[in-house]
Amino acid sequence: MTRPCREWVNASIRRIEMERMRSAETHLLRIDLPALPGLTLYLKDETTHLTGSLKHRLARSLFLYALCNDRIGPNSTLVEASSGSTAVSEAYFARLLGLRFVAVMPRTTTTEKQAEIVANGGEIHLVDDPGAIYATARRLADETGGCYLDQFTFAxxxxxxRCDNIADSIFSQMAAEEHRVPTWLVCGAGTGGTSATIGRYVRHRGLPTRLCLADPLESVYHRHMADPRIRIWPNGRSVIEGIGRPQVEASFVPELIDRTIAVPDAASIAAARVLSQFLGRRCGGSTGTNLWASLAILKEMAAAGEKGSLVTILCDSGDRYRSTLFDDGWLAEQGLSCAGYMAQLEQLLAPTPATARTGRNDAAYGRPVSELAATLAQGR
Ligand SMILES: Cc1ncc(COP(=O)(O)O)c(C=O)c1O
Known part of the structure; x- marks a missing residue:
């Protein structure tokens, strides 16, 4: 690619910075758990970004990084390998700059996410082998003389x-809480970018918070943490999109992770469904993975008589998985049953009349008014 002219790069960076200035921070939801007194769960609700997930932050950063490295010009076709959420956000930023964007994704990516990419002006290139997304994206970028954004390397x-990131936002929003420094932060890893950012941030600020990786059982990451020689887990097939990988990605930094919890897909889906009932709106599968691991830690803390807080991430909306994780027929086809896991979770996450009435759980406000009214009328 010939070097883009500096005026175009400057104007593009300015457009992205203007978008940042117009955007609001995401909410931190507080959930008191009556069954675990003295412990509070917080959810960083990343669904309220304009493109619906935590990947809005990453896409903005990847675009700025590529622009500042002179990798994007006014005629560049942008290409990305993705399981969908990053591509939705990148399609949005490509449109902001008037550039063509192609998302290379596994054929199993939900049709809801594909529709969102197209709605944001992106194009879709599906591959049968999920492991082929990287080489295909690179080839398409080479063929068009364009730019492979490559989130897995650059995230x-x-x-x-150090600042102006998801960790910075979480810690400032916690400032007035009883336990303002969380004992644990729990997140998943796709590229590994989010866990790297959080892990570095807590060290830089000298915070005692520990970082737990919530990883699908069929992902390589928790195996790699147990034995660093394991770098691929090629036949693991998880239905949780966005997190868990078959290979250790370049952006994954294992040294920053204090603990790993491997979560079966059925437990993630159960947790996503129970949280969705609790909030009155659907939450995605990776949020379920995070929640399952978070509640496991909180139960351990309760058993040890500890008090404190734990923060995890509500990564994207379950509306992106209506035709899969929220479809009982689809679950049965996959041989997944989450009823047992749901029963365990409902004991911890059932809204009580007191929390619904006083609104002490911020999240209770997310429940439809009709449902709350019915709950109150029945004295539940
Ligand atoms: C939908 C989705 N994509 C990706 C990620 C992982 O982010 P990263 O790529 O920063 O590791 C998550 C969760 O943490 C997620 O829920």
Whole structure:
């Protein structure tokens, strides 16, 4: 690619910075757990970004990084390998700059996410073998003389880990809480960018918070944490999109993770469904993975008599998985049953009349008014 002219790069960076200035921070939801007194769960609700997930932050950073490295010009076709959420956000930023965007994704990616990419002006290239997304994206970028944004390589270095990131936002929003420094932060890893940002941030600020990786059982990451020689887990097939990978990605930084919890897909889906009932709106599968691991830690803390807080991430909306994780027929086809896991979770996450009435759980406000009214009328 010939070097883009500096005026175009400057104008493009300015457009992205203007978008950042117009955007609001996402909410931190507080959930008191009557069954676990003295412990509070917080959810960083990343669904309220304009493109619906935590990947809005990453896409903005990847675009700035590519622009500042002169990798994007006014005629570039942008290409990305993705399981969908990053591509939705990148399609949005490509349109902001008037550039063509192609998302290379596994054929199993939900049709809801594909529709969102198209709605944001992107194009879709599906591959049968999920492991082929990287080489295909690189080839398409080469063929068009364009730019492979390559989130799996660049996520950890494109995001500023010292300030103006998801960790910075979480810790400032916690400032007035009883336990303002969380004992644990729990997140999943796709690229590994989010966990790297959080891990570096807590070290830089000298915070005692520990980082737990919530990883699908069929992902390589928790195996790699147990034995660093394991770098691929090629036949693991998880239905949780966005997190868990068959290979250790370049952006994954294992040194920053204090603990790993492997979560079966059925438990993630159960947790996503129970949280969706609790909030009155659907939450995605990776949020379920995070929630399952978070509640496991909180139960351990309760058993040890500890008090404190734990923060995890509500990554994207379950509306993106209506035709899969929220469809009982689809679950049965996959041989997944989550009823047992749901029963365990409902004991911890059932809204009580007191929380519904006083609104002490911020999340209770997310429940439809009709449902809350019915709950109150029945004295539940
Ligand atoms: C939908 C989705 N994509 C990706 C990720 C992982 O982010 P990262 O790529 O920063 O590791 C998550 C969760 O953490 C997620 O829920």
């Amino acid at each position: 950890e270095r494109a995001v500023d880990w």
